Amino acid sequence: MKDLxxxxxxxxxxxGASPKPRWYFVAMRALFWLLSAVCTVVxxxxxSVGWYVFFDNDGLHVTLGNILQxxxxxxxxxxxxxxxxxxxxxxxxxxxxxxxxxxVIVLLLAASGALGLVLDNYDVGQNVHKYLLSHTDFYxxxxxxxxxxx
Amino acid sequence: MNSHNPTDQELVAHTLRDRHAYRAVVERYTQRLExxxxxxxxxxxxxxxxxxxxxxxxxxxxxxxxxxxxLSAWLYRIVHNETVxxxxxxxxxxxxxxxxKDLALFDTIPDELDxxxxxxxxxxxxxxxxxxxxxESKYRDVLVLRFFEEKSYDEISDILQIPPGTVATxxxxxxxxxxxxxxxxxxxxxx
Numbered sequence: 001m002k003d004l005x006x007x008x009x010x011x012x013x014x015x016g017a018s019p020k021p022r023w024y025f026v027a028m029r030a031l032f033w034l035l036s037a038v039c040t041v042v043x044x045x046x047x048s049v050g051w052y053v054f055f056d057n058d059g060l061h062v063t064l065g066n067i068l069q070x071x072x073x074x075x076x077x078x079x080x081x082x083x084x085x086x087x088x089x090x091x092x093x094x095x096x097x098x099x100x101x102x103x104v105i106v107l108l109l110a111a112s113g114a115l116g117l118v119l120d121n122y123d124v125g126q127n128v129h130k131y132l133l134s135h136t137d138f139y140x141x142x143x144x145x146x147x148x149x150x
Numbered sequence: 151m152n153s154h155n156p157t158d159q160e161l162v163a164h165t166l167r168d169r170h171a172y173r174a175v176v177e178r179y180t181q182r183l184e185x186x187x188x189x190x191x192x193x194x195x196x197x198x199x200x201x202x203x204x205x206x207x208x209x210x211x212x213x214x215x216x217x218x219x220x221l222s223a224w225l226y227r228i229v230h231n232e233t234v235x236x237x238x239x240x241x242x243x244x245x246x247x248x249x250x251k252d253l254a255l256f257d258t259i260p261d262e263l264d265x266x267x268x269x270x271x272x273x274x275x276x277x278x279x280x281x282x283x284x285x286e287s288k289y290r291d292v293l294v295l296r297f298f299e300e301k302s303y304d305e306i307s308d309i310l311q312i313p314p315g316t317v318a319t320x321x322x323x324x325x326x327x328x329x330x331x332x333x334x335x336x337x338x339x340x341x
Contacts, residue, residue: 097311
């Protein structure tokens with residue numbers, strides 16, 4: 001290993017290598033933070049729609065008989081996917097690895113939930129739900145709505 | 151700047167201005183990183199190749215170096231990732247090479263585990279070596295970094311990019327598995 005340092009300098013020279021600029025790394029980190037934030041927001045929207053579908057679906061009453069049907073599984077899956085995606089974004093940030101996965105996932109779920117409740121206050125969940133019902137063919141089949149109960 | 155013994159941060163800053171200053175970084179860390187590579191299972195030739203690639207990668211990513219970490223931990227991380235990547239590509243399980251100093255260190259692990267007090271030193275060394283080599287890499291990695299490289303939990307966390315709590319868990323489980331593997335091999339020897 002005697003001449004390793006010289007070998008490395010020669011190799012750097014021959015490859016024309018130079019340090020990547022600092023802004024590149026700053027941009028990469030920002031991108032992962034952004035990914036994590038966007039996924040948390042989408043998770044929040046999923047939560048607000050799920051919340052609306054479960055508790056306030058045009059007067060649909062949740063009873064012991066229909067509770068398993070009313071659970072908005074599709075939105076729970078969307079929420080889970082985006083929380084996992086938010087976790088992977090966070091994991092790639094500079095100190096993301098320092099935090100245990102279960103803790104980060106619980107905090108992201110809580111953030112999505114809190115945001116979802118705020119969005120529900122502004123009827124975002126209801127609007128997304130109604131928009132999807134009237135503009136897509138597949139959505140109605142995924143959700144147990146008040147019409148299904150009739 | 152103290153030109154006789156510059157800090158790692160000063161060396162990094164100097165290297166960013168002048169590529170030739172990188173020689174000092176390479177020379178400061180080559181020996182210990184080479185030992186680490188050999189402990190991970192690289193032979194001399196492979197260790198040189200991985201070291202060279204790792205130092206080149208470190209140079210290219212020098213602006214990503216976080217001064218809140220030790221440069222040592224950052225370089226260990228790059229070397230570790232490069233080694234794992236190499237073995238994964240080659241699809242072979244590394245066979246760690248033990249230095250004489252390592253063999254002496256093996257004595258300290260059984261003492262700490264309080265498991266081979268009755269065994270003679272030579273058989274204890276062999277048993278610990280075989281047991282360590284048989285562990286899953288996640289346990290072997292933390293035990294090598296803790297006992298042979300003498301890294302702190304925080305440094306191991308920075309090198310392997312896992313939470314410090316997970317490092318502690320892996321060390322405890324790794325030691326338990328090591329203890330169990332040694333007992334198992336001793337039981338086989340007695341039969």
